[in-house]
Amino acid sequence: MASHAAAAPHTAGADAGHDDGHEHHHYTTTGLDNRKIAIWAFLGSECMLFASLISTYLIYKGKSLVGPFPHTEWVNEAGKRFEPILDIPVTSASTAVLLASSFAMVLALQAVQLKGKPIAATAGWWERIQRSSQFWLAATAFLGATFLGFQAYEFTSFVHEGLTIKTNLFGSTFFTLTGFHGAHVTVGVLWLMTLLWIDRTRGLGPKDELIVDICALYWHFVDVVWIVIFTLVYLIS
Amino acid sequence: MSHDAKHSAAHGAAHAHETHHPTGNQYLKIAIILTIITAIEVWAYYIPALVASPLFNPALIIMSALKFGIVVLFYMHIKFDHPLFRLLFTASLILALCTGTALMFLFKVF
Amino acid sequence: MATIAAPTHAGHAEASSQNTGIWSWIATTDHKRIGTLYLWTALFFFLVGGLEAVLIRTQLMKPNMGFVSAETYNQLFTMHGTTMVFLAIMPLSAAFFNFLIPLQIGARDVAFPRLNAFSYWVYLLGGIFLTVPILFDVAPNGGWFGYAPLTTVQFSPGHNIDFWVIGLQVLGVSSLAAAFNFITTIINMRAPGMTLMRMPMFTWMSFVVQFLLVLAFPPITVALVFLLMDRFFGTTFYAIAAGADPLLWQHLFWVFGHPEVYILILPAFGLVSEVLPTFSKKPLFGYNVMVYSGIMIGFLGFGVWAHHMFAVGMGAVADSIFSMMTMLIAIPTGVKIFNWIATMWAGEVRFEVPMKFAIALIGMFTIGGISGVMHSSPPADLQQTDTYFIVAHFHYVLFGGSIMGIFAGIYHYYPKMTGRFMDTGLGNLHFWGNLIGMNLTFFPMHFSGLYGMPRRIYQYDSGQGWDLFNLMSTYGTYLIALSTLVFVWNFVRSRTRGAVAGNDPWGAGTLEWSIPSPPPEYNFAQLPEVTSRYPLWDLKDPSKTAGIAHSHADAMTITDAHAVPVHEETERFTAKELGIPMPLPTAKPLFTAVGLMTMFSGLLFLRNDLFAVAMTITIGGACMFIGGLYAWLTSPLE
Numbered sequence: 001m002a003s004h005a006a007a008a009p010h011t012a013g014a015d016a017g018h019d020d021g022h023e024h025h026h027y028t029t030t031g032l033d034n035r036k037i038a039i040w041a042f043l044g045s046e047c048m049l050f051a052s053l054i055s056t057y058l059i060y061k062g063k064s065l066v067g068p069f070p071h072t073e074w075v076n077e078a079g080k081r082f083e084p085i086l087d088i089p090v091t092s093a094s095t096a097v098l099l100a101s102s103f104a105m106v107l108a109l110q111a112v113q114l115k116g117k118p119i120a121a122t123a124g125w126w127e128r129i130q131r132s133s134q135f136w137l138a139a140t141a142f143l144g145a146t147f148l149g150f151q152a153y154e155f156t157s158f159v160h161e162g163l164t165i166k167t168n169l170f171g172s173t174f175f176t177l178t179g180f181h182g183a184h185v186t187v188g189v190l191w192l193m194t195l196l197w198i199d200r201t202r203g204l205g206p207k208d209e210l211i212v213d214i215c216a217l218y219w220h221f222v223d224v225v226w227i228v229i230f231t232l233v234y235l236i237s
Numbered sequence: 238m239s240h241d242a243k244h245s246a247a248h249g250a251a252h253a254h255e256t257h258h259p260t261g262n263q264y265l266k267i268a269i270i271l272t273i274i275t276a277i278e279v280w281a282y283y284i285p286a287l288v289a290s291p292l293f294n295p296a297l298i299i300m301s302a303l304k305f306g307i308v309v310l311f312y313m314h315i316k317f318d319h320p321l322f323r324l325l326f327t328a329s330l331i332l333a334l335c336t337g338t339a340l341m342f343l344f345k346v347f
Numbered sequence: 348m349a350t351i352a353a354p355t356h357a358g359h360a361e362a363s364s365q366n367t368g369i370w371s372w373i374a375t376t377d378h379k380r381i382g383t384l385y386l387w388t389a390l391f392f393f394l395v396g397g398l399e400a401v402l403i404r405t406q407l408m409k410p411n412m413g414f415v416s417a418e419t420y421n422q423l424f425t426m427h428g429t430t431m432v433f434l435a436i437m438p439l440s441a442a443f444f445n446f447l448i449p450l451q452i453g454a455r456d457v458a459f460p461r462l463n464a465f466s467y468w469v470y471l472l473g474g475i476f477l478t479v480p481i482l483f484d485v486a487p488n489g490g491w492f493g494y495a496p497l498t499t500v501q502f503s504p505g506h507n508i509d510f511w512v513i514g515l516q517v518l519g520v521s522s523l524a525a526a527f528n529f530i531t532t533i534i535n536m537r538a539p540g541m542t543l544m545r546m547p548m549f550t551w552m553s554f555v556v557q558f559l560l561v562l563a564f565p566p567i568t569v570a571l572v573f574l575l576m577d578r579f580f581g582t583t584f585y586a587i588a589a590g591a592d593p594l595l596w597q598h599l600f601w602v603f604g605h606p607e608v609y610i611l612i613l614p615a616f617g618l619v620s621e622v623l624p625t626f627s628k629k630p631l632f633g634y635n636v637m638v639y640s641g642i643m644i645g646f647l648g649f650g651v652w653a654h655h656m657f658a659v660g661m662g663a664v665a666d667s668i669f670s671m672m673t674m675l676i677a678i679p680t681g682v683k684i685f686n687w688i689a690t691m692w693a694g695e696v697r698f699e700v701p702m703k704f705a706i707a708l709i710g711m712f713t714i715g716g717i718s719g720v721m722h723s724s725p726p727a728d729l730q731q732t733d734t735y736f737i738v739a740h741f742h743y744v745l746f747g748g749s750i751m752g753i754f755a756g757i758y759h760y761y762p763k764m765t766g767r768f769m770d771t772g773l774g775n776l777h778f779w780g781n782l783i784g785m786n787l788t789f790f791p792m793h794f795s796g797l798y799g800m801p802r803r804i805y806q807y808d809s810g811q812g813w814d815l816f817n818l819m820s821t822y823g824t825y826l827i828a829l830s831t832l833v834f835v836w837n838f839v840r841s842r843t844r845g846a847v848a849g850n851d852p853w854g855a856g857t858l859e860w861s862i863p864s865p866p867p868e869y870n871f872a873q874l875p876e877v878t879s880r881y882p883l884w885d886l887k888d889p890s891k892t893a894g895i896a897h898s899h900a901d902a903m904t905i906t907d908a909h910a911v912p913v914h915e916e917t918e919r920f921t922a923k924e925l926g927i928p929m930p931l932p933t934a935k936p937l938f939t940a941v942g943l944m945t946m947f948s949g950l951l952f953l954r955n956d957l958f959a960v961a962m963t964i965t966i967g968g969a970c971m972f973i974g975g976l977y978a979w980l981t982s983p984l985e
Contacts, residue, residue, distance in 0.1 A: 037458075
C-alpha cells in the first residue's frame with residue numbers, strides 16, 4: 001500500500017480507491033490502514049473478555065447445588081430424573097456449520113480481491129462460483145444465522161427441560177457465556193448482511209478489500225472462540 | 238520496530254496478497270482438516286474407554302488449540318500479514334491465557 | 348508547499364467565526380477540542396469528588412459527629428472513590444491523550460476522529476448518570492470496588508448499585524473506544540522519522556496505558572455483566588446460597604483494579620517526564636530505560652492483583668507469588684524515580700510552577716510507593732489492610748502522584764492549549780496549599796491506620812488515639828479545598844487575562860512546541876521530518892542534545908508525506924487555504940452515545956416490574972445506537 005501511495009500523485013481522488021472512499025490516502029507510519037490495526041487491537045481485547053467468561057464457567061463447573069447438570073444425570077427431591085442436559089449431536093452439527101461459515105468467509109474475501117480479474121474460458125463451476133462475492137457473503141450470513149437457529153433451539157429445549165439462567169451456577173454461567181458468543185455471532189450476521197447489501201447496491205471490488213477483511217477477521221475470531229467453547233464446555237466433562 | 242514495519246510495508250504488503258495467500262482449493266483443504274479434527278473430537282467423546290483415559294482432556298485441548306491455530310494462521314491470514322498484527326494478537330492472547338490459568342489456579346480448578 | 352497562498356486577515360476572521368458557538372463544540376471532531384472538553388468535564392467532576400471528600404472529612408473531624416447519616420456517608424465515600432478514579436483522574440489523563448498525543452507525534456488528528464468524539468460523549472453521559480443520583484440520596488453505596496455479594500439485590504435492594512453497575516459499564520465503552528483509537532494513532536500516525544524510540548515520554552507512557560485499558564477493562568466488563576445479570580435477571584453468579592464463590596467478584600475486579608492503578612499513574616509519570624527535562628534544560632536521563640521500565644510496569648501490573656486480597660486467605664503459595672511480584676514491580680518504578688532525579692542533576696533547574704508540581708510528584712509518590720512495598724508483605728498487610736494506613740498509601744500514590752503530575756501537566760500545557768500563561772503567583776499559592784494540605788491530610792492517616800482505625804466507618808469513639816490525627820486530616824482537606832479554589836480561579840481567569848505565550852514559552856524540545864499556541868486546527872501546516880528526540884533543541888540549542896542519537900535515515904524512506912525538516916511554524920492559515928482535508932463536524936457520535944446510554948438506562952425499570960417501559964426504552968435506545976452507527980459509518984469523514 002505504501003508503494004502504491006508513493007507512486008500515485010498527491011491529489012485527492014486519484015488514489016481514493018485505496019480506502020472505502022471515506023478517507024483520502026492519508027500518510028500512515030506503517031503504510032497499513034488504521035482500521036486494520038484497530039480491529040486487531042480489538043480482537044486482543046476480546047481475548048481477555050472471553051478468557052474471563054470461560055474461566056468463570058470452569059471455576060463454577062461442578063459447584064452447582066441443584067441440577068440439571070451438563071454431563072451427569074440428577075434426581076431432585078421429588079424423585080424426578082433429569083438427563084445430562086448437553087446435546088452433543090446437535091451442538092456438533094452447529095459447530096460444523098460455524099466452521100463451514102468461516103470457509104465461506106475466506107472465499108468471500110477472495111472473491112472480492114479477485115473481482116475484475118479475467119477468468120479462463122475453460123474454468124469449471126467451482127472456479128466460477130469462487131468469483132461470486134455475493135454468493136459467499138450470503139452463504140456466510142446464512143450459515144451464521146443457522147448457527148443462531150441451533151442456539152435458539154438449544155436454549156429453548158434447555159428451558160423446557162428445566163434449566164434456566166436462574167436455576168443454578170451452571171445455568172447462569174452457561175447461558176451467559178454462550179449468550180455472549182451468540183450476541184457476537186448476531187453482530188457478525190448483521191455486519192455480513194450490510195456488506196452483502198453494499199455488494200448488491202454498488203458492488204464490492206478489490207478497493208473494498210479492507211472492509212471485507214476486517215469483517216472476516218471478526219467473523220473468524222468468533223469462530224475460534226466457539227472452537228474453544230465447544231471443547232471446554234461441551235466435550236470435556 | 239517502525240523501521241521493520243516500513244520495510245515490510247513497502248516491500249511486502251503490496252505483493253503479499255498475490256504471492257502467499259492460499260487459493261480457494263487450499264482453503265477447501267483447510268476446511269476439510271478442521272472438519273476432520275472436529276469429527277475426531279466428537280467420535281472420541283462417545284468412546285467410554287477413551288473418555289476414561291487420563292489423556293482424554295489434554296488430547297481434546299490440544300486438538301482444540303490446533304484448530305484455533307489453523308484458523309488464526311490461515312483464515313485470519315496472520316501468517317502472511319504484517320508482523321504487527323501477530324504481535325498485537327499473540328501478546329493479548331498469551332496474557333489472557335496466563336490470567337485465565339492463574340484465576341483457575343486460585344480457585345483450585347486444578 | 349512553499350507556494351502556499353499568503354494568509355489573509357479575512358481568512359483568519361472567517362475561520363474564527365465558524366469555530367465558535369455551542370454547535371461547534373457539540374459537533375467537533377478536532378482532537379484538541381475534544382481534549383478541552385475532557386479537561387473541563389473532568390475538572391468539574393474533580394470538584395464534585397473533592398466536595399464529597401470535604402463532606403467525608405467533616406463527618407470524621409471529631410469523634411461521633413452527626414454531620415451526615417451512615418447511609419449518606421456510604422454514598423459519599425463510594426462516590427468519592429468512583430468519581431475520582433473513573434470521572435476525574437482517568438478523563439484528566441484522557442484530556443492530555445487527546446490534546447497532546449497527535450501534537451507530540453506530529454499528526455494532524457487521531458486515527459478515528461469521530462470515535463474520539465463518541466468516547467467523550469459516552470464519558471459525559473455516563474458521568475452524569477453516575478453523579479446525579481447523589482442529589483436524590485440514591486447514589487451507589489457499596490464502595491468504589493463494589494464487592495459482590497454485598498452489591499447483589501439481597502444485600503443492596505435499592506437502585507443505588509444499579510446506577511453504579513450501569514454507569515461503569517457505559518464508562519468502560521468510552522475507555523475502550525478511546526484506547527483502540529490511541530493505539531492506532533500512536534502506531535500509525537507518527538510523522539516521518541518519529542520512530543518509537545524518539546517518541547516523547549508522555550506519548551510512550553500513554554501508549555502503555557492504552558494497552559492496559561484494552562486488556563484490563565474486559566475482566567471488569569465481565570464482572571459487571573455478571574452483577575448486572577444477577578441484579579436484573581436473577582442469575583446466581585454471586586448468590587452464595589446457590590453455591591457461588593464470594594471471591595469471584597474480588598478476583599475479577601482486581602484483575603482489572605491493579606492495572607487500573609497504573610492506568611491512573613503512568614500518564615502522570617509521562618507528564619512529569621516532559622516537564623523535568625524542559626525545566627532542567629537537559630534531555631531526559633536514561634530515555635531507553637524509562638521506556639522499558641514503563642513497559643515493565645505495565646506488564647507486571649497484570650500479575651499482582653491478588654495483593655489486594657491477602658486477607659481472604661488464598662494460601663501460602665499464592666500469597667508468596669503475589670507478594671514477590673509486587674515487590675518486583677517496585678524496581679521499574681524506582682528506576683523512574685532515580686532517572687528523574689538524574690535528569691535534574693547538574694541541570695539549569697528553573698522552579699516554575701509546573702516544575703514544582705513535578706518535583707512534588709517525585710517526593711510524594713516515593714512515600715506512597717514505599718508504603719506500598721510495606722504492605723506487599725502479607726504479614727504486614729494483614730495488620731494494615733482495611734485501615735487508614737491503606738488510605739494514606741493510595742492517596743500518596745494517587746494524589747501525590749497522579750494529581751500532582753496532572754497539575755504539572757496543566758500548568759505546563761495551559762499556554763499551549765489557550766495561548767496564555769496561568770498566573771504564577773496564584774499557581775504558587777495553589778502549589779504550596781496543595782502540598783502542605785495533602786501532607787496534613789494523608790500523613791496522619793498512617794498513624795490513625797496503624798492505631799487501628801478501620802476504613803469506611805462513619806463514626807468512631809474517642810480515646811483510641813485517633814482524635815488528633817483525624818482533626819489534622821480534616822484541616823488538611825480544607826486547605827486542599829481552598830487551594831483548589833485558587834486553582835479554579837486561576838484556570839478560568841487566565842483564559843482571558845493571562846500573559847500571552849508564544850509557540851514555545853518554556854523553551855521545550857518536543858514537536859508540540861514548534862507550532863502556534865493554541866495550535867491551528869490542522870496542527871502542522873507541513874508534516875515535520877523528525878531526526879531526534881528533541882527536534883526543537885536541535886534547532887535552537889544543539890549543544891543540549893549533542894549527546895543523543897540523530898539520524899535522517901528513517902525519515903528519508905518515506906517520500907510521499909511531503910515532510911519538511913522540523914521548524915517553527917508561526918503563521919496561521921485555515922486548513923482550506925492549505926488544502927488540508929479535515930474531518931467534518933458531525934453530531935452523529937453524540938447521537939450514537941445518547942442511544943447507548945438510553946439503551947442501558949432502560950434496565951433500571953426492570954426491577955420495578957415495569958417490563959414494558961424497560962423494553963421500550965432499551966429497544967428505543969438500541970435503535971438509536973444502531974441507527975446512529977450506520978449513519979456515522981456511511982457518511983464521509985472529511
